Amino acid sequence: MPGPDDHTDDVGWSVPPPLDDRLWRHPSELAELVPPRPRPRPRPRRRRVRGVRTFVAGVAGALVTLAVLAALGQLGGSDENGAPAVVRQAARPASAPVATSASVVEIADEVRPAIAKVRVEGAAGASSGSAVLYRDDGHLLTNAHVVTGGDHVEVTLADGATHSARVVGIDEVTDIAVLRIPARPDGEPHPTAVLGTAADLAVGQPVVAIGSPLGLAGGTSVTTGVVSALGQEVEAEGTSLLDMVQTDAAISPGSSGGALLDGTGAVIGITTAVAVTEVGLEGAGFATPVDVARSVGEDIITSGRAVHAWIGVQGSDLDRRTAGELGVEGGARVERVVEASPADDAGVTPSDVIVAIEEEAVASMSALVIALRERVPGDEIALDVVRDGERREVAVSLIERPS
Secondary structure (H helix, E strand, O other): OOOOOOOOOOOOOOOOOOOOHHOOOOHHHHHHHHOOOOOOOOOOOOHHHHHHHHHHHHHHHHHHHHHHHHHHHHOOOOOOOOOOOOEOOOOOOOOOOOOOOHHHHHHHHHHHHHEEEEEEEOOOOOEEEEEEOOOOEEEEEEEEEHHHEEEEEEEOOOOOOEEEEEEEEEEOOOEEEEOOOOOOOOOOOOOOOOOOOOOOOOOOOOEEEOOOHHOOOOEEEEEEEEEEEEEEEEEEEEEEEEEEEEOOOHHHHHOOEEEEEEEOEEEEEEEEEOOOOOOOOOOOOEEHHHHHHHHHHHHHHHHOOOOOOOOOOEEEOHHHHHHHHHHOOOOOOEEOOOOHHHHHHHHOOOOOOOOOOOOOOOOOHHHHHHHHHOOOOEEEEEEEHHHHHHEEEEEEHHHHHHH
């Protein structure tokens, strides 16, 4: 038997090999084996009318979209000269995408022009903070504690332009304030951040914080983290900040009034750096949900102050196990009912679980507070509560939150 190194060159064919076993072909044989290629059909010539129709359809669609936005009030209010003030809002995604390192760079580049540095001078000296341009007519959202007690407020934009700012109003309940800077000299609108919603936030969701820490030169600072908790109550300077979003993204002094962003780059909160004294919370940052901040801001611009509808309950998020036992997706568990409050008058009791307002599901205490921000004092709302395993409806007449 031949070995692996043996050659078989002496083995030949006694007759020409069959056609399928040969390593070569004569050109005449190939011509017989290969069928002729079919000739391509000529393409019909496009008519220009189709392009005209497409253009007309596009213009018509744009006009319809603008009409719908105007009807829904998504084009914002008007400035003091009657010109419309545009507020950029994001469509509510089912879930925000994860913020990767590449997308964080893109998010920072996109949002940075709408983040401003705030310098405040007063009797106590000078301090600094951040602010978010949210209306293209020059209105900014920031923290109330950033500008409280200041005699002169100065805002520096990302392009280096510095403006003297007017404090439109302050709301200490939510730690939100509104500033106003002049229009741009070139007549162009100010760049604005896209406003999202905090109603769909989930613990563990990646977030990006952007602001101007410590008033340092060189522009804004970007940090990343996750949503650590929702519906937090924070004690700060003698007041309680309710329904705060907690994050482990670093929020240093000077970053107060900056933006907390989701994975799409939409603002989900206005960050605040408060003096936390409890051991173990030194690395915690907090933000006011953007839904609350925008509502307060619009109240301040319209009437000079924020008006809060109040129900008079305190509580916590319903855990998943209990939610499953009750057959609901989530809810707000009532732990305390303020005496003589609207909830008390309506018969709401501790251990009740609020699961809906006006048939709209309430998944958490945060969602409850945000839903109440959409109402005004004097509104009567229907609460769906679960008590002793049974679902019932309770009518509550809202009043303005007492000081």
